[in-house]
Amino acid sequence: xxxxxxxxxxxxxxxxxxxxxxxxxxxxxxxxxxxxxxxxxxxxxxxxxxxxxxxxxxxxxxxxxxxxxxxxxxxxxxxxxxxxxxxxxxxxxxxxxxxxxxxxxxxxxxxxxxxxxxxxxxxxxxxxxxxxxxxxxxxxxxxxxxxxxxxxxxxxxxxxxxxxxxxxxxxxxxxxxxxxxxxxxxxxxxxxxxxxxxxxxxxxxxxxxxxxxxxxxxxxxxxxxxxxxxxxxxxxxxxxxxxxxxxxxxxxxxxxxxxxxxxxxxxxxxxxxxxxxxxxxxxxxxxxxxxxxxxxxxxxxxxxxxxxxxxxxxxxxxxxxxxxxxxxxxxxxxxxxxxxxxxxxxxxxxxxxxxxxxxxxxxxxxxxxxxxxxxxxxxxxxxxxxxxxxxxxxxxxxxxxxxxxxxxxxxxxxxxxxxxx
Numbered sequence: 001x002x003x004x005x006x007x008x009x010x011x012x013x014x015x016x017x018x019x020x021x022x023x024x025x026x027x028x029x030x031x032x033x034x035x036x037x038x039x040x041x042x043x044x045x046x047x048x049x050x051x052x053x054x055x056x057x058x059x060x061x062x063x064x065x066x067x068x069x070x071x072x073x074x075x076x077x078x079x080x081x082x083x084x085x086x087x088x089x090x091x092x093x094x095x096x097x098x099x100x101x102x103x104x105x106x107x108x109x110x111x112x113x114x115x116x117x118x119x120x121x122x123x124x125x126x127x128x129x130x131x132x133x134x135x136x137x138x139x140x141x142x143x144x145x146x147x148x149x150x151x152x153x154x155x156x157x158x159x160x161x162x163x164x165x166x167x168x169x170x171x172x173x174x175x176x177x178x179x180x181x182x183x184x185x186x187x188x189x190x191x192x193x194x195x196x197x198x199x200x201x202x203x204x205x206x207x208x209x210x211x212x213x214x215x216x217x218x219x220x221x222x223x224x225x226x227x228x229x230x231x232x233x234x235x236x237x238x239x240x241x242x243x244x245x246x247x248x249x250x251x252x253x254x255x256x257x258x259x260x261x262x263x264x265x266x267x268x269x270x271x272x273x274x275x276x277x278x279x280x281x282x283x284x285x286x287x288x289x290x291x292x293x294x295x296x297x298x299x300x301x302x303x304x305x306x307x308x309x310x311x312x313x314x315x316x317x318x319x320x321x322x323x324x325x326x327x328x329x330x331x332x333x334x335x336x337x338x339x340x341x342x343x344x345x346x347x348x349x350x351x352x353x354x355x356x357x358x359x360x361x362x363x364x365x366x367x368x369x370x371x372x373x374x375x376x377x378x379x380x381x382x383x384x385x386x387x388x389x390x391x392x393x394x395x396x397x398x399x400x401x402x403x404x405x406x407x408x409x410x411x412x413x414x415x416x417x418x419x420x421x
Contacts, residue, residue, distance in 0.1 A: 010326075011090035011301055017327050019093070022403035025394055028411050036410060039089055041065040045135040049128045052121050061113040061132045065145060066092035068107035069413045072143055074099060074351060075109035076150030077157070079125075083112035087301070091322055095351070097406035098344040102383045104355045109145050111136070117152045129157050133164040140165065142175030142362065148354050149179040149225060151300070155191065159184055175361035178354035187357035189372035190350075195229025196373075197349015197380050198296060198320040199237060204384040205316055205341045205398075206294070214238030217254075217292040219314070221245050221284055222299030223263060226320040226347065230296055231259035239294070243279075243287050247299070250287045251279035288312060297324035298347075304329040312338060319343040334397055342399035344406060345387055352379050 016037055023033050043063045048056045062085050065073045075095040088110045096108025113132055117125050139145055149158060158177040162184060165176045174185030182188065189196070203213050216239045220227045223246045231241050241259055243252040251257055257279050288295065288303065291313040297303050298320030304312065309329035317333065318341045319325065325333070325340060333340055356372055359365070367375075383405075391401035 010086075011323055012086045012093075014302075014323060014327060015090040015093045018399065018403055019407065021400050022407045025396065025400070025404050026408055026411065028407075032411060032414060035414065036067070036407065039064050039066045039092060040068065041139065042085065042089065043136060043139060044085065045132070047131050047135050049124065049131055051124055059113055059115055059128060059132070061111065061135065062088045063111040063136045063139060063145070063147075064088045064092040064109060065139070066108040066110075067096040067410060069410055069417060070100060071105035071107055073109035073145035074106035074354065075111065075148065076350075077111040077113075077147045077153050077161075078150035079113050079115050079117045079128075079152040079157075081114060081116040083114055088112050090301075094322055094344055096410060097403060098348050099351055100406035100409040101344050101387070101402050102348045102352050102379050103409065104352060104379070106146075106351065106355060109147075110150075111147055112150075125157070126160055129160040130164045133161045134168065137165055137168050140176060142173060142358070146175070146354070146358060147177050148350070151224070154225065155179060155181045155186060158186075175358055178357040180357070185357075185361050187353060187360055187372060188367065188369040189376070190353045190357055191225065192229045192233075193353035193372075193376065194226045194347050194350035195231075195298070195320065196233050197352065197376065198226065198230045198298065198318055198346050199233040200349065200377060200380045201341050201346040201384055202234075202294060202296070202316070202318045203237060204381060204388075205318065205339060208388060209316065209339060211293070212238075213294075215240065216294055217242050218294045218296060219243035219252075219287050219290045219292045220296045220298055220320075221250070221287050221303065221324075222297070222321065224299075226350075227296065227298030228259070228263050230298060230320055231263070234296075235259055242292060243282065243290055245282070245284050245287050245299075247284075250282045250284060252282045252287070252290065253279035290314075294318060297321050300324070302326060304333070306332065309333050310336070312336070314338065317341070319346045322347065330397065330399060340398060342397075342402050345383060345398070345402045348383065349376055349380060352376055 091110035099106040158180045161177050166173045180186035218239050218241045240256045289311040294316045295314035296318045301323035304325040306328035309332035387401045
């Protein structure tokens with residue numbers, strides 16, 4: 001199933017099912033469970049943007065705030081033509097659990113705009129970003145809700161958001177977003193954080209299986225901020241990246257694909273296929289079914305499904321994307337003995353270093369890249385150990401174990417705060 005075939009509502013249903021699976025192992029009051037299931041606030045905005053040809057075009061954007069019991073709302077902003085409210089609702093819920101799993105003081109939120117930035121000029125994307133920021137400015141802020149990069153957004157979009165918000169507030173406010181350029185208060189290591197965290201989680205999981213990343217074969221679906229960075233860190237760890245892909249397709253070479261050449265081709269030609277890369281062309285669907293030691297889905301949600309899970313030949317799946325595996329696929333992979341490191345743990349490096357950036361902004365600090373890397377290793381490693389311990393104790397999958405850890409922390413914080421008035 002391609003990402004476009006996975007309906008937004010399916011993502012939210014999947015998130016709720018994962019919540020119920022975790023709650024079955026916890027003593028949670030039904031009323032509290034219902035609170036955890038529902039979002040706190042959902043904002044839909046329709047706004048005009050002046051296009052390069054002088055015409056006005058309407059766009060729809062969303063910001064969903066799921067839960068802020070443990071701290072300000074936190075979550076990325078994606079630009080994608082297929083996004084919808086149901087998808088964003090699920091992603092916001094996953095952000096809540098993700099922040100709780102790595103035990104950082106954030107809640108969960110997510111945002112999106114229905115658009116295709118690949119078919120828009122830089123000026124059009126800037127005007128869209130600034131107008132969307134103006135539309136949601138009343139509900140974001142350094143102590144309220146902090147957006148960050150996601151699919152098809154990056155440091156430049158965050159810079160535009162920060163500048164627009166700062167103009168509205170009348171003062172420079174770098175803490176309103178994370179994932180900014182270094183020149184505007186961004187953190188060293190933030191761009192690499194999610195992909196690097198995927199490799200940290202993969203290394204811990206490999207050791208749990210009695211392996212090391214060195215000489216393991218790896219297939220990566222996705223070559224953006226997560227997949228592209230993960231490829232480089234896998235190579236540094238001694239693993240052999242044999243396949244990579246982007247939205248248009250992928251490349252495969254059993255002897256190893258040079259991630260540097262593949263990503264250079266992507267930057268130059270907007271695709272990985274052919275173009276100086278010594279590899280054969282494959283589809284995204286074929287990449288998921290390659291015989292490799294480790295599969296890292298790092299693109300969109302809903303790519304591992306009941307239809308293709310039985311064809312997965314990797315022994316270890318590490319989810320760099322949010323929600324890439326459906327519950328039906330989870331069950332099939334478990335029956336096959338495949339170890340799945342879930343998204344709320346595997347890709348938590350991004351929100352972790354976002355927290356570091358936020359702290360630096362609030363306190364006017366600048367940590368070194370070495371400090372960032374060390375702190376990230378410590379936090380991701382501790383979370384991985386806690387999840388593995390819960391999985392062993394309760395005889396559940398790593399996904400259910402991670403959900404138990406995250407949901408329990410949010411539930412306990414909710415009970416301690418109480419209900420007011």
